[in-house]
Amino acid sequence: MRHQPQVLTSFSKKVYAVVAKIPKGKTLTYGEVAKRAGAPNAARAVGTALSKNFDPKIPCHRVVRKDGGMGGYNRGGSRKKLGLLQKEGAL
Numbered sequence: 001m002r003h004q005p006q007v008l009t010s011f012s013k014k015v016y017a018v019v020a021k022i023p024k025g026k027t028l029t030y031g032e033v034a035k036r037a038g039a040p041n042a043a044r045a046v047g048t049a050l051s052k053n054f055d056p057k058i059p060c061h062r063v064v065r066k067d068g069g070m071g072g073y074n075r076g077g078s079r080k081k082l083g084l085l086q087k088e089g090a091l
Contacts, residue, residue, distance in 0.1 A: 012049040014038060019050070022062040025089040029066040047071060061085060 008016070014037035022028055028036075030043040039045065043066075050060040051074050061081045065071045073081035085091045 009049075011037065011039065011042070011045065012052070015046050015049045016053065016055070016058045019053075019058050019060055019063060022059060024059075027062050027064050027085065027090050030063055030071065031066055033063055050074075062088075062090065 015033060018028075018033050018036045030046045031040070033046045034040055034042040037046070046063065050058075050063060051072060053060050053074070061073055061075075061084045063071065064085075070078035070081050072078065082091070
């Protein structure tokens with residue numbers, strides 16, 4: 001399935017820049033990403049931005065909930081996200 005390119009907001013660009021720097025085997029919470037993107041109270045907005053990401057260079061599977069839950073993953077669901085993180089040694 002092909003996805004239409006989206007027009008990114010400045011916040012989404014900041015979020016993607018932060019997430020692109022998360023090394024393999026590491027994770028950040030949605031709140032940590034929000035803080036690093038300059039909007040510490042925007043954890044939900046981080047989730048929204050990542051739900052629209054279809055660029056494989058942005059490892060959005062490395063962003064998790066602060067309670068340890070997986071959160072969403074638009075490329076196969078939370079089970080797929082968990083598997084990727086286990087494969088990378090993040091869990």
